[in-house]
Amino acid sequence: xxxxxxxxxxxxxxxxxxxxxxxxxxxxxxxxxxxxxxxxxxxxxxxxxxxxxxxxxxxxxxxxxxxxxxxxxxxxxxxxxxxxxxxxxxxxxxxxxxxxxxxxxxxxxxxxxxxxxxxxxxxxxxxxxxxxxxxxxxxxxxxxxxxxxxxxxxxxxxxxxxxxxxxxxxxxxxxxxxxxxxxxxxxxxxxxxxxxxxxxxxxxxxxxxxxxxxxxxxxxxxxxxxxxxxxxxxxxxxxxxxxxxxxxxxxxxxxxxxxxxxxxxxxxxxxxxxxxxxxxxxxxxxxxxxxxxxxxxxxxxxxxxxxxxxxxxxxxxxxxxxxxxxxxxxxxxxxxxxxxxxxxxxxxxxxxxxxxxxxxxxxxxxxxxxxxxxxxxxxxxxxxxxxxxxxxxxxxxxxxxxxxxxxxxxxxxxxxxxxxxxxxxxxxxxxxxxxxxx
Amino acid sequence: xxxxxxxxxxxxxxxxxxxxxxxxxxxxxxxxxxxxxxxxxxxxxxxxxxxxxxxxxxxxxxxxxxxxxxxxxxxxxxxxxxxxxxxxxxxxxxxxxxxxxxxxxxxxxxxxxxxxxxxxxxxxxxxxxxxxxxxxxxxxxxxxxxxxxxxxxxxxxxxxxxxxxxxxxxxxxxxxxxxxxxxxxxxxxxxxxxxxxxxxxxxxxxxxxxxxxxxxxxxxxxxxxxxxxxxxxxxxxxxxxxxxxxxxxxxxxxxxxxxxxxxxxxxxxxxxxxxxxxxxxxxxxxxxxxxxxxxxxxxxxxxxxxxxxxxxxxxxxxxxxxxxxxxxxxxxxxxxxxxxxxxxxxxxxxxxxxxxxxxxxxxxxxxxxxxxxxxxxxxxxxxxxxxxxxxxxxxxxxxxxxxxxxxxxxxxxxxxx
Numbered sequence: 088x089x090x091x092x093x094x095x096x097x098x099x100x101x102x103x104x105x106x107x108x109x110x111x112x113x114x115x116x117x118x119x120x121x122x123x124x125x126x127x128x129x130x131x132x133x134x135x136x137x138x139x140x141x142x143x144x145x146x147x148x149x150x151x152x153x154x155x156x157x158x159x160x161x162x163x164x165x166x167x168x169x170x171x172x173x174x175x176x177x178x179x180x181x182x183x184x185x186x187x188x189x190x191x192x193x194x195x196x197x198x199x200x201x202x203x204x205x206x207x208x209x210x211x212x213x214x215x216x217x218x219x220x221x222x223x224x225x226x227x228x229x230x231x232x233x234x235x236x237x238x239x240x241x242x243x244x245x246x247x248x249x250x251x252x253x254x255x256x257x258x259x260x261x262x263x264x265x266x267x268x269x270x271x272x273x274x275x276x277x278x279x280x281x282x283x284x285x286x287x288x289x290x291x292x293x294x295x296x297x298x299x300x301x302x303x304x305x306x307x308x309x310x311x312x313x314x315x316x317x318x319x320x321x322x323x324x325x326x327x328x329x330x331x332x333x334x335x336x337x338x339x340x341x342x343x344x345x346x347x348x349x350x351x352x353x354x355x356x357x358x359x360x361x362x363x364x365x366x367x368x369x370x371x372x373x374x375x376x377x378x379x380x381x382x383x384x385x386x387x388x389x390x391x392x393x394x395x396x397x398x399x400x401x402x403x404x405x406x407x408x409x410x411x412x413x414x415x416x417x418x419x420x421x422x423x424x425x426x427x428x429x430x431x432x433x434x435x436x437x438x439x440x441x442x443x444x445x446x447x448x449x450x451x452x453x454x455x456x457x458x459x460x461x462x463x464x465x466x467x468x469x470x471x472x473x474x475x476x477x478x479x480x481x482x483x484x485x486x487x488x489x490x491x492x493x494x495x496x497x498x499x500x501x502x503x504x505x506x507x508x509x510x511x512x513x514x515x516x517x518x519x520x521x522x523x524x525x
Numbered sequence: 526x527x528x529x530x531x532x533x534x535x536x537x538x539x540x541x542x543x544x545x546x547x548x549x550x551x552x553x554x555x556x557x558x559x560x561x562x563x564x565x566x567x568x569x570x571x572x573x574x575x576x577x578x579x580x581x582x583x584x585x586x587x588x589x590x591x592x593x594x595x596x597x598x599x600x601x602x603x604x605x606x607x608x609x610x611x612x613x614x615x616x617x618x619x620x621x622x623x624x625x626x627x628x629x630x631x632x633x634x635x636x637x638x639x640x641x642x643x644x645x646x647x648x649x650x651x652x653x654x655x656x657x658x659x660x661x662x663x664x665x666x667x668x669x670x671x672x673x674x675x676x677x678x679x680x681x682x683x684x685x686x687x688x689x690x691x692x693x694x695x696x697x698x699x700x701x702x703x704x705x706x707x708x709x710x711x712x713x714x715x716x717x718x719x720x721x722x723x724x725x726x727x728x729x730x731x732x733x734x735x736x737x738x739x740x741x742x743x744x745x746x747x748x749x750x751x752x753x754x755x756x757x758x759x760x761x762x763x764x765x766x767x768x769x770x771x772x773x774x775x776x777x778x779x780x781x782x783x784x785x786x787x788x789x790x791x792x793x794x795x796x797x798x799x800x801x802x803x804x805x806x807x808x809x810x811x812x813x814x815x816x817x818x819x820x821x822x823x824x825x826x827x828x829x830x831x832x833x834x835x836x837x838x839x840x841x842x843x844x845x846x847x848x849x850x851x852x853x854x855x856x857x858x859x860x861x862x863x864x865x866x867x868x869x870x871x872x873x874x875x876x877x878x879x880x881x882x883x884x885x886x887x888x889x890x891x892x893x894x895x896x897x898x899x900x901x902x903x904x905x906x907x908x909x910x911x912x913x914x915x916x917x918x919x920x921x922x923x924x925x926x927x928x929x930x931x932x933x934x935x936x937x938x939x940x941x942x
Contacts, residue, residue, distance in 0.1 A: 106841075109834050116827045124820075192589040192794045201787065202589045204794040265590025310593040312688075312762060322721050326690040327595030394898040395817050398562070405555045406824050406831075409548055413835040416544035420842035423538075475816035512540065 088441075089448070096449035099425070106421060107453065110414050114457025115464055117410025118498045122461065123468030124396075124403040126490055127476065130483035131292065132392045135279040139219060140382040143283075144343050144351060146174065146358055149376035150335050150365075155320040162376055163318065164287050164389065165337035170361075175211065179357050180343035181350075182217035185303060186210040187339050188288045188315035193299075194262040195250065205246060206314065207299035208285065209306035215241070215272070217344045218284060223247070225257035225272035228302060232271075236305035240268040246298040247273045263299065264311055280483055281391045283382055285340040288315030291391035292479040313338050355379045393480065411505040414453070419509040422446055426516045433518035442514040450506025451499055458498030465494050531871050538843070545839055546879035549915060552832045553883025554890050557911040559821040561891070561903045566814040572749070574630040574807075575700075575735030577669025580621070580770045581803040582779055583629055584614075586786060587763040587794040594687035594760050603760035604685045606790065611661075613789045614766060619778035621769045624663035625758045629767060629803070630737035631810035637738070640753065642707060644724040652722075653706055654748040655699075656738035659757045660767075665698070665733070667769045673701065675714035675731030678756040688761035693723045698731040698754040706751075720753070741810040743899055775802060829918060836922035840868060844930040851930055852937025861931040868927035869920060876919035880912045887911065 100107040134140050148170045149155075149162035156162065166174075171185040186208045194202045214220070215227030224247075228239045240261055247256050247270075256270045278296040282289035301311070310328045315338060323334035331338065345351045355377070362375030380388060422429075429442060466486055473481040535542050588606060592599030607625060614623045628634050636659075639652035646652060658664070665677045678698070686692055697720075704713035717726045736752040738745050770778035782800045786793065844851070851864055891903040 106838055109838050113831050113834065116831065120824060120827060190587075192587055194589055194792075202792060202794045204587055204796055310595060312593070322691045322723060323689070326687060326692075328593060328689060329595060331689055393813075395813060398894065398898055399817070399820055402555060402559055402821065402824055405551065406828055409551045409555070409828055410831055412544055412548040412551065413831050416541055416548065416835055417838045417842075419541055419544065420839050424842060424846060475819045477813045477816065508540070 088444070092445045092448040093452070095445055096452050099421075099449060100452065103421065106417060110417050110453050111456045111460055113410045113413050113417075114454060114498055114502055115460030117407040118457060118461035118494055118501070119464030119468055120403040121400075121407045121497070122465040122490060122494045123472065123484075124400045125493075126465070126469050126484045126486065127472060127480060128392070128396050128400045129490075130485070131281070131396055131480055133280075134383065135281055135283045136218065136382070139344075140283075142344055142346055143217070143382040144180075144345050144354070144379050145382070145385040146341055146343060146354075147378040147380075148358065148362060149373070150337075150371065151320040152371065152373040156376070160376070161388075162378060163320075163337045165316070165318065166339045166341050167335050167337050168332040168339060169335075171339040171341055173361065174341065174343075177357070177361075179354055180345055182213040183341070183343040184211040184214035184217060185339050185341050186214065186285060187303070187306075187313045188285060189299075189301065189306060189311050190314035191264040191299065191301075191311055193246070193250070194265065196260075196262070203249075205298035206295055207297045207301065209301045209303045209311065211303050214284075214300070214342075217342065218279075220277055221275040223273045223275035224255045225270070227300075228271050233302055233304060236308050237302060238266065238268045238305065239271045239302060241272040241274060241300040242270055243274050243278075243296055243298045244276055245296065261299075263301065264309070266309065268301070281386065283386060284342055285315070286386065286389050286391055287340060291386075291389070291393075292483065294479045294482060307332070351379060351381070396480070407501070411501050414502060415505040415508060418450060418453075418506050419512060422509045422513040423516075425513070429513055429516040430518045433516065439514045442516075443510055446510040446513050447503060447506055450502050450510065453506075454499035454502025455495070457502060458495040461494050461498050462491055465490070528870070528874075531867065531874065534847075535871065535874070541839060541843075542875055545835060546875050546882065548832055548835055549876055549879030549919070550883035550886055552828050553880055553911055553915050554886035556825050556828055556915070557883075557887040557903065557908050558890050558894065559825050560911065561907050562900075563818045563821050563825075564907070565901065566818040569814050570811045572737065573735060574737040575668075575670060575733070575750070576630060576803065577769075578803045578807070580772060580775050581667075581669070582768050582770065582775065583626075583632070583801050583803065583806065584766040584768060584782055584786075585763065585799050585801070586610075586765075588790070589792040589794065591762045594689070594762070600685070600687045600690075600760050603687075603762075604758060607685075607758060607760065607764050609789050610764065610766065610786060613785050614768060614782070617778065617781050617785060619771050619774035619781060621771045622663050622667045623766055623768050624660050624667040626660040626664060626668075626765050626767045627658060627759050628739040628765065629668075629806060630739055631741050631806050632739045633741055633810060635739035637740075637748075638721040640703065640707065641719050641722065644719045644726070646719065646722055653703060653751060655703060655751040655753045656740070656745075656748070658736070658752055658754045659759045660754065661756070661758055664754065664767075667767050668736075669769070670736055671734040672698075673732050673734045674704075674712055675729070677731060678754075682756040683758060684756060685758040685760055688759050691721070691723075693720045693725040693727055694755045694757060695725075696728050696730045696756060698733060699729055700736050700750055700752045701732055701734055702750045703753065704729070704732045832915075833918055833922040836872065836919055837926060840872065840923050840926040841929070844868070844926045844933075847930075848933055848937055849940070851933040852935055852940070855933060855935035856938040864931040864933070865927050868923055868930055872919050872923040872927075873916070876916050880915055883915070884908050884912055 147162045150167055150170055151163055175185050189209050190206050192202045192204050212228050212230050212233045223244050227241060232239050259270050260267045261270055281291040282293055312328055317336050317338040319336040323330045323336060325333055345354050358377045359375040362377055365371040469484050469486050472484050592602050594600050594603055611623055636657045640655050641652045661683045662678045662680050708716055713729045713732055716729050720727055735750060738749055738752055779800050783795045887908050894900040
């Protein structure tokens with residue numbers, strides 16, 4: 088029976104090729120626009136560490152008080168040195184790390200080559216197990232190395248490729264900012280987007296990647312300057328990098344791993360206790376106003392998904408709806424024009440259900456054709472977002488099997504939905520009327 | 526022409542009419558808002574920086590193993606390294622002038638603070654926000670800024686200090702918006718103000734007409750042209766130099782930079798981004814805006830195309846359906862033009878209903894976008910222009926099937942359907 092409906096549908100579509108092409112184009116463009124913008128949205132709104140994001144927390148301490156809060160009463164989004172170090176020393180979470188962005192130079196061993204500049208972070212040893220950083224060779228450093236301010240470094244596989252031709256470089260030496268460091272680990276293509284461990288400095292997405300990770304306290308001791316944002320509520324009393332460390336300026340990111348809600352609330356109580364203590368000692372002249380957000384909430388509060396991406400997706404969905412309304416109108420006209428044919432079929436004993444099946448088959452075929460066109464256009468669309476969108480975001484959008492399957496599915500389902508009302512009207516055609524009028 | 530027969534006919538295919546007017550309404554709502562977004566982005570991109578942008582480029586370079594700048598000896602060493610670079614760059618044949626600078630408009634790397642007329646005013650509410658540009662005596666001329674009052678910096682004015690040294694300067698030049706805000710009546714030149722809640726007085730020695738802040742994001746919207754220029758070379762492990770090439774020699778001048786700097790001191794980092802023309806800085810700052818405008822433009826084109834095609838398709842069907850009636854009308858004496866007008870007026874009515882609903886939808890969508898995203902209220906002009914445009918689109922789309930209808934021969938009346 089289905090084959091018969093297919094044949095009927097094909098015949099009907101062939102009879103008015105202009106209209107058929109119009110509907111297919113309409114569905115194809117509508118679906119492609121939606122899927123192209125969706126591919127961008129999906130890329131920027133994804134969870135960078137889905138298996139663990141609910142256990143990773145970002146603490147915020149209100150060290151500036153009421154004058155430094157935004158209109159929403161939020162404390163600063165980064166930490167000053169004093170508080171970050173206190174939290175590290177107290178070590179109340181299972182794993183935790185303070186971190187700051189650095190941009191050191193690397194001097195190649197080959198003297199004929201010019202020095203290069205890399206970006207990276209100064210972190211604690213727990214950074215690597217906490218974020219499940221994958222290693223190609225070696226591993227992170229130890230807590231002992233943290234304390235000893237050891238000259239150790241973790242480098243990216245890309246930098247390893249550049250410096251050592253991709254060979255296992257664990258134990259080899261890299262010259263960072265004029266000092267020798269022993270490579271202890273090489274990360275394995277690790278470049279999470281958004282760069283969730285420091286969204287304040289990366290703005291979420293970044294075309295570059297972190298090439299080096301240095302021990303935090305060593306970087307501080309060697310005065311490797313922070314390359315990220317520094318925000319001050321008051322002018323530091325002393326100048327220089329040491330002055331920055333003694334000031335209330337915020338420039339350090341912080342992340343802690345807390346296994347469950349109970350541990351998280353204990354940790355929040357600890358933060359409030361600490362702020363309360365600071366209030367009593369006179370450093371803070373205000374009640375505790377801390378925050379402890381898990382990673383998804385933190386990314387949300389930092390508006391990591393650009394509003395342009397959301398608006399584009401919404402507008403594209405609007406376009407899809409218009410295309411569907413358009414298709415519904417055309418299908419209605421097309422189906423009702425065949426009232427006499429329906430009348431004959433009904434008079435010859437076809438059930439209403441058969442009419443439904445026949446016309447929905449036709450709608451489905453248009454949807455499928457629209458979907459195939461949509462696939463091609465989505466491919467073109469995703470390939471060309473690189474021309475128009477910022478590079479950091481465009482680079483993330485890609486076509487995969489999931490996107491292709493969704494494109495086809497949405498095209499067919501949407502067209503069937505658009506065909507429902509026209510089919511309903513077609514099935515209501517009275518056979519007697521049609522036969523009489525002819 | 527009497528509207529009655531049109532209304533009667535419309536009532537006979539209600540659902541088709543409802544669908545097409547709904548489509549027109551949605552199209553109008555989306556197109557108005559999309560075009561408003563495009564207009565806003567174009568306005569942003571067309572903002573003037575205040576610079577003479579042609580022939581301008583920026584050099585960003587970092588020294589390897591440079592002193593930290595935390596001790597006086599280190600600061601002096603860094604400063605002499607910077608001066609060496611400046612001397613070398615200024616002698617290049619294709620270079621007109623060079624200045625040390627901390628940032629440029631649209632570079633999105635900035636040092637911002639506040640100005641007050643009272644000393645020690647840390648309470649931010651009454652203060653004026655500003656960005657700070659640090660540079661030497663060639664800064665104004667290299668950037669091509671227009672001095673409208675007072676004087677430019679001279680060699681004797683130039684100080685130098687480390688990146689994290691917060692010493693307030695004794696003299697500055699400000700942009701006109703700051704001068705106007707702080708001293709609404711009379712000239713700002715010679716007047717005193719205080720920076721960042723400090724207590725050291727700073728005297729304004731000059732006013733430039735316009736200079737945009739380095740930040741291009743929406744967070745700078747409320748102080749986009751508030752800039753304060755300090756006569757200071759910043760000493761840090763990296764340094765930036767803004768270079769004006771001789772007219773037409775931009776590329777040659779840019780190519781000459783890396784070898785010249787490596788010759789002065791090979792222990793430094795210069796990568797692909799180190800020598801960047803201002804045109805490139807501008808392009809990357811506004812890439813997202815231009816991208817959004819293009820995307821909205823594409824969506825609008827598709828929308829209008831689909832809607833026009835929908836009108837053509839549906840009207841063609843109605844024409845086909847009413848072949849016989851048209852024939853009867855023609856046989857009864859209706860002229861071709863009457864048939865043409867019939868379909869044109871019919872479309873005008875359907876599009877009119879859709880457009881009225883569309884205007885309401887457009888305003889509703891705009892209100893919703895304002896609530897959830899950074900969006901301004903849409904000016905009514907956009908909506909009205911959209912309305913007229915869509916009515917015209919409807920008329921253009923209906924013309925082809927309507928003309929076909931008008932060509933139906935009166936003989937049709939005699940034929941069986």
